[in-house]
Each structure stands twice: as structure tokens, then as C-alpha cells.
Amino acid sequence: MSLNFHENHRLLYGAALATFVALTVVIAIVPARWVQEHTEPLSGSRALTEQERRGLAIYVAEGCLYCHTQQVRPLPVDKPFGRPSAPGDYARLRPQDVWRMTPALLGTERTGPDLSNVAARQPSDTWNYIHLYNPRAVVKGSVMQAYPWLFAIRETPGPGEVIVPVPPDYAPRGGKVVATQAAQDLVAYLLSLKQTPLPGGELPEQAAGAPSGAVTPGASVYAAHCASCHGSNGEGVPGVFPPMKGDPVVTAADPARHIHIVLFGLEHAAINGVNYAAEMPAHKDELSDGEIAAVVDHERTSWGNSAPTVTAADVARIRKQGGP
Amino acid sequence: MPVQRPLAVEKTHIDRIIDVDFHLTRLVYAYVACAAGWLVFGSLVGEYVGIHLAFPDLGVHPFLSFGRLRPIHTNVVLWGWSSLGIIGLALYVVPRTCQKGLASTRLAWASLWLLNAALLAGTVLLAAGVNNGGQEYREFIWPVMGTYALGLLLLAGNLYRTVARRSITEIYIANWYIVAAFLWTLALVVTAYLPWYQNGLGETVIQGYYMHQGVGMWFTPMVLGLTYYFLPKFLNKPIYSYSLGVLAFWTQLLFYTLIGAHHFVFSPIPWWLQTVAIIFSVGMFIPVVAGTGNFLLTMRGSRHALVRSYTVPFLLVGILFYFVGSGQGTVEAFRSLNPLWHFTNFTVAHSHMTMYGFVAFLIWGGIYGLLPRLTGQEPPHLLIGIHFWFALVGILIYGISLMIGGTEQGERWIAGAPFIDSVRLMASYWLWRAVSGSLMLAAHLIFAYNTWRMRPQALPAHTAEAAGESA
Known part of the structure; x- marks a missing residue:
């Protein structure tokens, strides 16, 4: 029996297969099993329904x-x-x-x-x-x-x-x-599909987050939380999601209702004679007073809107009054 | 009399027909013909999904939807075209280099039926939305992949026994690669389909390993092994260095097996696993340079053969893409470049440049070099030329446009632009992709026709004569 790879097919293929299997165990099976056994679901997460x-x-x-x-x-x-x-x-x-x-x-x-x-x-x-x-x-x-x-x-x-x-x-x-x-x-x-906060970790700053290139904090909150329905150009989706551009609440001199809707959401809105079936979600838990003030300002001063701006204190006051 | 000028450089016709068992010829041809069929189908699907990105409202039936057709494209070209092609050629090369008949022609036919049955069932199931959990290249559910693996197992035994019964002392280097590739792939499929370590992220660890070795321990060693036979054969000279081939064999095995996790750089799988993968991705330069260098040095001084042969150009393109594609794979793994290219169309360019530029071209080289010598039937040289140029120009446009597009995509993300910008900017590149895809599809239709032209016709004359003499 020759111990030469060139002449002994059992040795050659045995060595090639054994090496591969050994490497597989080390690089794939053991790490996979280790990961599987050493990972717990995050506390605060739940199983799918x-x-x-x-x-x-x-x-x-x-x-x-x-x-x-x-x-x-x-x-x-x-x-x-x-x-x-x-x-x-x-x-x-x-x-x-x-x-x-x-x-x-x-x-x-x-x-x-x-x-x-x-x-x-x-x-x-x-x-x-x-x-x-x-x-x-x-x-x-x-x-x-x-x-x-x-x-x-x-x-x-x-x-x-x-x-x-x-x-x-x-x-x-x-x-x-x-x-x-x-x-x-x-x-x-x-x-x-909503990330569970990491234990001890901060919920990274606006996780839902804005593109890092966005210019103002208001624009960045808008891009992350509002633009998908109301459009990055503020024009909404006809008949489904109302435009922010020229909206009577957004352009009203008194910002109270605008802030209220962002905080607590809205159902069955009728705006300019159009009934909107989609529900606007509340943002009171996700956004801070400062962020809401920033996004409300952004909406009130963009796309040709020019309504008086608000402060975080205004938001805090309306948040305190509660809703909806 | 005016000189007859051919449209292109005139290629040399085959000089002789190899005297080989007609049953083996028919077997090899059956594998190649099935491979060609799956290639046409698989690239038709690929072309369709490519166009789908440019015209997303195209498919309104679930069977025609992007998400279901994409795995059909990848599985059919990998397990159908590429695999049947390399197996068909191996069924000739292994017995030839062992100077011994194939252990069992009948079992090899059985394998072909099993492989095709699995491919057919797998395709229908994928179209119906039944996949294994969306793992790339292991989308076939286990009963289907089990059938496929059984086909491979029978072939592995068949070829192993052929080598074991060889009439010569040494095991030719081609057979190192070919038989080992079967064994590695069987071990790989078993590892990939056993469920006990694949919950949660365990699945991801195995997926990185699997999708990598599926290419690197099956297609790569198979086509390299075949090239170690075909290149010296077609050039009619010995391989430059046998030792380099041996070096590349062992380093391929040691390094390649360890780098699967580089598909998940920066993912939550263990950091050390990613680091090992990146380090050995660099190590891959050793087998790649050894292999490419060995082939190119073998070709040195054979310009004449390159110009005159319709086969050698396919091999040259395949060898060069082996080098380029592997280099791409290594740099994509670096932590510095990965953030730019990962998740982008750059990886799509990479996978096509390797599976097409490298693997498919070497298979075509083998097929065009071998079949006419087996059957005595040569396809028109002009059509082989058109196949070559359409496929080459096609893959170049494909690769270059998606590399540029993918880079721009990555840059756009890094710049923090809205996501949809990265989608919109791809539109023109996807158009180029559709154009190049059409060229490649046309090449494949011609290849399918050429394959038909190379079909074995009853008993070739020389076999009949030989039979007559012995009578």
C-alpha cells in the first residue's frame, strides 16, 4: 500500500474528504450550534402570532x-x-x-x-x-x-x-x-417587524431614522415618520393620504390641532370634501416634544406653506391636556 | 480566380475522431443536451427577471413574479446547466485519463434521470411558491434535493470505482479535482440539509458556508479538473506544472472551505468567524494564481492554436475570468470595501462573471472540443464564433454595467440619499443588463442548435468498420 497521493486513490480521496469534513465541523457546524444554543430572544420581544x-x-x-x-x-x-x-x-x-x-x-x-x-x-x-x-x-x-x-x-x-x-x-x-x-x-x-430595544442600550437616536444627509431635524423626522404616506414633496397620495401642502390644519394660524393630530392620531378625516379612510397613527410614544415641534415646523414652513411655528413647550402643553 | 475570403479567421477542422465506446458517446451527449436545454430555459427566466426590474408591472401572475422566478433562474443554471454540463464532460474525462471504461454506463443513465427529475420537480415547486426557506441555492426542499443528491452519490461511486480500476499507476490531476468535488459536494449537501444546528442565526452560519462551497467546492474544482485535461489536450502539449496543480488542489481545499462567512460581513454572526473568512479570502490568491498561472503558462507560445482553434478561445476567457472573478470575491470581503459593495448589484455582477465568464466558458470549451471528436459531427464554425462573441460581449457588458451601477448604489447609500434614489439610478444599468442578457440568450440558442448539430448519428462509420474488421 503506497502512501503516495498520486498512486493511492483511497488515501487521496480519503484525505480530501476527511479534511473537508473536519473543516466543516470547525467552521460551520460547531459555530452554528454554538450560536443556536447561546442566543436567547431579547427580553421585551414576543413570539409571532x-x-x-x-x-x-x-x-x-x-x-x-x-x-x-x-x-x-x-x-x-x-x-x-x-x-x-x-x-x-x-x-x-x-x-x-x-x-x-x-x-x-x-x-x-x-x-x-x-x-x-x-x-x-x-x-x-x-x-x-x-x-x-x-x-x-x-x-x-x-x-x-x-x-x-x-x-x-x-x-x-x-x-x-x-x-x-x-x-x-x-x-x-x-x-x-x-x-x-x-x-x-x-x-x-x-x-x-419592529425592533425590540436592546437591554441597556439606548434606542439609537431616531432608530426609525432619517437619512443621515437630511438637512434639518424636522426634515429628518418627516422623512422617517411621515413621508411614506404624505409624500416627501408633501403632496400625499390622492384620495388616500391627504397632502400637507396647503392643508387647512397645517396652515392654520393656531397650531394646536396640528400638534394634537401628530401626537394622538386621527380617524375618518374629511379634508376639503375628501373622505380619507386610512387611519393616521399616534406618535406620542415614539417622538419627543422636541421632535414633534421640529416636524410640525417643517410641515408648516415647507412646500409653500408659511404658518407660525411652534416650540417644544407648546407640544408639552397639548400632550399634557391629553387626547384624543 | 478570386480568393475566397472567409468571414472570420478560418478555424481548423477536427483532425480525428476519438475511438470511443458508442454507449459512452451517447451518455456524454445526453448529459450535454440536457445541460443545453436547462441553459436555454434558465437564461430565458434570467432574461425575464432582468427585464422585470426595468418594467415591474410585467408579471401579474404568481408564476411570473420576480420572487418566484429568481430562485428558478439560479437553481436551473447552477444545478441544471452548469452541473449537468460538467458531469457530462467528467464522464468522458475520468475513464479516458484512467484508460479504463466507465464503471457503469447504466448507473450513469440512472443518475441523469434522477438529476433531471429533481430539477423538474424543484422548478415546479418553486413556481408554486414552495421553497426551503429562501436560502440561496438550497431552495429545493429536502425530498427534491435528496433525489438530486442520490444522483450525485451514484455518480461519485461510479467515477470513484473507475479511478480505482485505472490501468495506469498515477491518478491524473484532473481526477483529483473531479472525484474530490463529488465527495465534497455530497458532504456539503448533507451538512446544509440537516436541521439540528440551524435555528435562528445557526441557519445563517450554515448558509454562508453552503452558498460559498456550493460554488467553490463543486463548480470550481470540477471545471479546473476538466481544464487540466482539455487544455493540454487541445494544445497538444503537457500541462506546464503538475506540482502547481497539486498545490492549488490542497490550498483550495484548506482556504476555500473556511471563507463562507464572508457573505455575512458585519452581520450579527460571530465576529471571529467573519475575520477568519476575510483572512482566508486573501489566502485564496495562492490557489487562484497557481491555477491561472499554470494554465496561462501552458498556453504560452500557442498563439497559433488560439487563433486557429474554435475551442481554445473559450478556455482562455474562462481562465481569465477565473482570475478576475476570484480577485473580485477577495476584495469584496474586505471590511473596508464590503460596506460599499455588499447588498448592491456589484455582487450580482460578481456572481455572473464567475458562474458565466469562468464556469460556463470552460464548459463550452470542453463541449466544443470534445463532442465533434466523439460523434464526428462538427457544427458550423461561424455559429460557434457567433456564440463565442455574443456570450463574451454579453458578459462584459453585464459585468461592467452592474459593477458601475452597484458602486453608485453603494455610494448613494453612504451619502445618505433617500433609498429610492438608489433604485432609480439603476434603471439605465438594468437596461444594459437586459441588452447583454439578450446577447447571452441568443448565444445560448445558437449553442443549443450547435449541440443538436453535434448529435451522435447511429453508429459512426469508423466504429462500424472496426466492428467489420473484427468479425
């Missing part, structure tokens, strides 16, 4: 993760997407069923934005439904796949059905767009 789990299954089946990462790196460039991801963020992930493995949510490509903390940026379910029905209805220039098959068209929607107020240019000719169970599950999952 049954509906959110179904939504995650759709997220995986439709291949959302090929274009959207859920992985915020500890780099300045990733700041707009939230705080850096921690191992605990993924600790609850398990195989979907006996056929499928743990979803690969971290992703490797960002054709679209990171979704780790998307629910903080896009908390409106209406926005998410419209965006899934046709992304271009709410984001000009988006190249995302539209998912009309997650919706149904009804001549007369039944009671309890989720009607999606698609802007006229993108709406079907006849009937109303309603969200199927699948769409509701997927949106429930997307709205669950």
Missing part, C-alpha cells in the same frame, strides 16, 4: 427576502434602518414545517430597503395594502413586484371585508379592491 406566522410563510414563498434584507449592520450607512441587528433578534426563528428550513431572513441583497424595523417607518396598514397591490401607487419609481393576486375585486364588498382605497390611477375599472386573508396575514407580519 399565528396570523403573523402565516404572513411570514407568504413572505418566504413569494421570495420577498431576495430583495429585502432584515439585517442592520453596525455601520453609519445602515442607520436609517434601525439599530444594529443582534443575534437575539433571530433567536425565535425555527423551521416553518417538516418540509422547509428556518427562513433565511437576513438576506444578501438590498434591491429594496431593509425591513428589520419597517413597522416603525410604515405603521399604516392601509399604506401597506396599497403598496402590495401596486407599489407604484405610493412609491414613485419603485421596481417592486405588484401582488394583485393577494387581493380580490368585489362589486359590493361584504361586511367585515378589508377595503383597500387604491388611488384612482391604479384602481381597477369596476369594483372595489379587498384584501384577501393572505394579504392580511402578510401585512400583519410586516407590521410585526
Whole structure:
């Protein structure tokens, strides 16, 4: 028996395979197992609900993760997407069923934005439904796949059905767009994507965050919390999300109602004869008085608006009065 | 009489037909023909998803949606085209360099059926939205991948036994790479599909390892092994250095296996794992330089062959892209450059320059060099030339436009521009991608036709004669 790799095929292939397997154990299996066993879910986080789990299954089946990462790196460039991801963020992930493995949510490509903390940026379910029905209805220039098959068209929607107020240019000719169970599950999952604060760590300054290049604090809060519905140009989405440009409340001399709406949200608004079905979420827990003052000022002085500005003290006073 | 000027440089016709068992010829051809079929299908899907980015309202049926077609494209070109192509060539090269018949032609046919069945089932399931959890290149659920792995296992045994029964003492270097690649890949698939260490981030650790080795311990050693046979064969001279081939073999195994985590630099997986991956990514220069240098030094002084052969240019392009693509991979792993390029289209350029510029060109070189000599049927030289130039210009436009576009994308993010800016700026590059994709698709259609032209026709005359003589 020759101990020469060139002549002994058992030795050659045995050595090649054994080396590979040994390296595999060291570089893949042991670290994977170590990570799995030494990571706990973050305190304050919760497991997905049954509906959110179904939504995650759709997220995986439709291949959302090929274009959207859920992985915020500890780099300045990733700041707009939230705080850096921690191992605990993924600790609850398990195989979907006996056929499928743990979803690969971290992703490797960002054709679209990171979704780790998307629910903080896009908390409106209406926005998410419209965006899934046709992304271009709410984001000009988006190249995302539209998912009309997650919706149904009804001549007369039944009671309890989720009607999606698609802007006229993108709406079907006849009937109303309603969200199927699948769409509701997927949106429930997307709205669950909200980063849990790290224990002891500060919630990084406006995690939901603004592009670092934004000029004023107000513009940066607006970009992070308001622009997805009201538009970065303040023009909203016709018939769905009201414009800020020339809005009677935003341009009113008395800022009290403007501040109140930002703090406590609003339902069933009728503005200039248009009924807006989408609900405006409250921001009292997410934004400080200073941030709300900054964003209110930004809205009152941009896009041709020129209304009196406010201070953090004004916001604090209205916050104290309570609402809604 | 006016001189007849050919449209391009006239290429040399094959000088002789290799006397080989007709059953083996048919087997090799079947693998290559299936590979060509999957290539046409896979690149059609690729072209469609590429165009989809430029015209996002194109697909309104779930089967035509980007998220479902993307894994079909990648899995079909990886496990269909590239894998069947290299296996087909290996089924010729291994017995030839062992001077012994293939251990079992019948089992190799069984493998082909298993591989194709898995690919077909996997494709249908992916279209229906059934995937393994979205892990890149292991999207096939385990029953499908298990079928595929069974096909590979049978082939591994088949080729191993062929080497074990060889008529010569030494194991030729090509067979080091080829048989080892089968063994590594089987170990890899088993590791990737066992669930016990893949909850939470454990999955990510394995995914980095898997998606990396899937390329680097399967396609790379397979095409390198094949090139260690085809290049000297077509140039009709020995390989420059046998030892460099051996050095590259062991360093490839030691370094490449350790660098999977470089796909997750700055992710929450353990920092030391990322550091090891980055260090050994640099170490990869040793096998890459050894391999590329060995091939280029073998080609030195063979300008004539390069000009006159319709095969060698494919090999040269493949060798050069091996060097360029590997270098790209190393620098993308650096912590200094990773933030610029990671998550951008730069990585898309990289994956195509390696799997296409490197792997596909070497496979084509092997196919065009081998099949005519097996079957006696040569495709029109002009069509081979068009295939070559369309594919080459296609991959160059593809790679360069997405490298520039990806860099701009990364710069835009770093500058803190709104995200949608990085989407909008890609529009023109995606248009170039669609153009280059069309060139490549056209090349593949021509390749499919050429493959048809190279088909074995009943019993070739010389075999019949030989049979007659012995009678």
C-alpha cells in the first residue's frame, strides 16, 4: 500500500474528504450550534402570532427576502434602518414545517430597503395594502413586484371585508379592491417587524431614522415618520393620504390641532370634501416634544406653506391636556 | 480566380475522431443536451427577471413574479446547466485519463434521470411558491434535493470505482479535482440539509458556508479538473506544472472551505468567524494564481492554436475570468470595501462573471472540443464564433454595467440619499443588463442548435468498420 497521493486513490480521496469534513465541523457546524444554543430572544420581544406566522410563510414563498434584507449592520450607512441587528433578534426563528428550513431572513441583497424595523417607518396598514397591490401607487419609481393576486375585486364588498382605497390611477375599472386573508396575514407580519430595544442600550437616536444627509431635524423626522404616506414633496397620495401642502390644519394660524393630530392620531378625516379612510397613527410614544415641534415646523414652513411655528413647550402643553 | 475570403479567421477542422465506446458517446451527449436545454430555459427566466426590474408591472401572475422566478433562474443554471454540463464532460474525462471504461454506463443513465427529475420537480415547486426557506441555492426542499443528491452519490461511486480500476499507476490531476468535488459536494449537501444546528442565526452560519462551497467546492474544482485535461489536450502539449496543480488542489481545499462567512460581513454572526473568512479570502490568491498561472503558462507560445482553434478561445476567457472573478470575491470581503459593495448589484455582477465568464466558458470549451471528436459531427464554425462573441460581449457588458451601477448604489447609500434614489439610478444599468442578457440568450440558442448539430448519428462509420474488421 503506497502512501503516495498520486498512486493511492483511497488515501487521496480519503484525505480530501476527511479534511473537508473536519473543516466543516470547525467552521460551520460547531459555530452554528454554538450560536443556536447561546442566543436567547431579547427580553421585551414576543413570539409571532399565528396570523403573523402565516404572513411570514407568504413572505418566504413569494421570495420577498431576495430583495429585502432584515439585517442592520453596525455601520453609519445602515442607520436609517434601525439599530444594529443582534443575534437575539433571530433567536425565535425555527423551521416553518417538516418540509422547509428556518427562513433565511437576513438576506444578501438590498434591491429594496431593509425591513428589520419597517413597522416603525410604515405603521399604516392601509399604506401597506396599497403598496402590495401596486407599489407604484405610493412609491414613485419603485421596481417592486405588484401582488394583485393577494387581493380580490368585489362589486359590493361584504361586511367585515378589508377595503383597500387604491388611488384612482391604479384602481381597477369596476369594483372595489379587498384584501384577501393572505394579504392580511402578510401585512400583519410586516407590521410585526419592529425592533425590540436592546437591554441597556439606548434606542439609537431616531432608530426609525432619517437619512443621515437630511438637512434639518424636522426634515429628518418627516422623512422617517411621515413621508411614506404624505409624500416627501408633501403632496400625499390622492384620495388616500391627504397632502400637507396647503392643508387647512397645517396652515392654520393656531397650531394646536396640528400638534394634537401628530401626537394622538386621527380617524375618518374629511379634508376639503375628501373622505380619507386610512387611519393616521399616534406618535406620542415614539417622538419627543422636541421632535414633534421640529416636524410640525417643517410641515408648516415647507412646500409653500408659511404658518407660525411652534416650540417644544407648546407640544408639552397639548400632550399634557391629553387626547384624543 | 478570386480568393475566397472567409468571414472570420478560418478555424481548423477536427483532425480525428476519438475511438470511443458508442454507449459512452451517447451518455456524454445526453448529459450535454440536457445541460443545453436547462441553459436555454434558465437564461430565458434570467432574461425575464432582468427585464422585470426595468418594467415591474410585467408579471401579474404568481408564476411570473420576480420572487418566484429568481430562485428558478439560479437553481436551473447552477444545478441544471452548469452541473449537468460538467458531469457530462467528467464522464468522458475520468475513464479516458484512467484508460479504463466507465464503471457503469447504466448507473450513469440512472443518475441523469434522477438529476433531471429533481430539477423538474424543484422548478415546479418553486413556481408554486414552495421553497426551503429562501436560502440561496438550497431552495429545493429536502425530498427534491435528496433525489438530486442520490444522483450525485451514484455518480461519485461510479467515477470513484473507475479511478480505482485505472490501468495506469498515477491518478491524473484532473481526477483529483473531479472525484474530490463529488465527495465534497455530497458532504456539503448533507451538512446544509440537516436541521439540528440551524435555528435562528445557526441557519445563517450554515448558509454562508453552503452558498460559498456550493460554488467553490463543486463548480470550481470540477471545471479546473476538466481544464487540466482539455487544455493540454487541445494544445497538444503537457500541462506546464503538475506540482502547481497539486498545490492549488490542497490550498483550495484548506482556504476555500473556511471563507463562507464572508457573505455575512458585519452581520450579527460571530465576529471571529467573519475575520477568519476575510483572512482566508486573501489566502485564496495562492490557489487562484497557481491555477491561472499554470494554465496561462501552458498556453504560452500557442498563439497559433488560439487563433486557429474554435475551442481554445473559450478556455482562455474562462481562465481569465477565473482570475478576475476570484480577485473580485477577495476584495469584496474586505471590511473596508464590503460596506460599499455588499447588498448592491456589484455582487450580482460578481456572481455572473464567475458562474458565466469562468464556469460556463470552460464548459463550452470542453463541449466544443470534445463532442465533434466523439460523434464526428462538427457544427458550423461561424455559429460557434457567433456564440463565442455574443456570450463574451454579453458578459462584459453585464459585468461592467452592474459593477458601475452597484458602486453608485453603494455610494448613494453612504451619502445618505433617500433609498429610492438608489433604485432609480439603476434603471439605465438594468437596461444594459437586459441588452447583454439578450446577447447571452441568443448565444445560448445558437449553442443549443450547435449541440443538436453535434448529435451522435447511429453508429459512426469508423466504429462500424472496426466492428467489420473484427468479425
